[in-house]
Amino acid sequence: MKSQGAWIDQTISQEITFARLCTAFAILALAIACVGLYGTMSYRVARRTGEIGIRMALGAQRARVVWMVLREVVLLAAVGLAIGVPAALAASKLVESFLFGMKPNDPVTLIGSVVTLTTTAILAGYLPARNASRIDPMIALRHE
Numbered sequence: 051m052k053s054q055g056a057w058i059d060q061t062i063s064q065e066i067t068f069a070r071l072c073t074a075f076a077i078l079a080l081a082i083a084c085v086g087l088y089g090t091m092s093y094r095v096a097r098r099t100g101e102i103g104i105r106m107a108l109g110a111q112r113a114r115v116v117w118m119v120l121r122e123v124v125l126l127a128a129v130g131l132a133i134g135v136p137a138a139l140a141a142s143k144l145v146e147s148f149l150f151g152m153k154p155n156d157p158v159t160l161i162g163s164v165v166t167l168t169t170t171a172i173l174a175g176y177l178p179a180r181n182a183s184r185i186d187p188m189i190a191l192r193h194e
Contacts, residue, residue: 080166084174091123091178102182103190112183119182123175127168135164 052060095102102115142154152159 080170084170087123087126087171087174088177090126091119091175092181094122095119095178095182098182099185099190102185103187106185107187107191115183115185116176116179119179120172120175123171123179124168127171130171131164131167134167135160138163 105115138160139155146154
């Protein structure tokens with residue numbers, strides 16, 4: 051003898067475990083992508099230290115240097131989203147059986163994902179951009 055709640059919990063426990071596991075892997079993937087983007091942008095800023103130092107020596111404002119680096123981050127994020135969103139829409143048919151009470155192409159979920167990924171990309175690129183804006187022109191020119 052089991053209650054209806056216990057019967058339902060036992061029936062969908064595998065799906066709940068699968069959903070939690072997918073959520074954990076999604077968070078891990080987002081963290082790895084964030085670290086990768088941070089590393090890529092830090093490397094690009096380090097390679098362009100001389101150029102950024104010359105720009106700063108010629109009077110470039112810190113905000114313009116930050117925007118110069120963040121523009122590259124936004125471009126990378128836009129390219130990734132341009133590839134990822136259509137792929138997600140195409141792959142949504144494969145996971146349709148796992149979605150309970152949701153449509154496979156839920157617009158709120160897609161918009162939330164795009165906003166989350168864009169925000170994460172900008173936050174990952176902000177530290178290298180801020181470091182680029184703080185480059186001392188004399189040290190950058192000596193570095194060459």
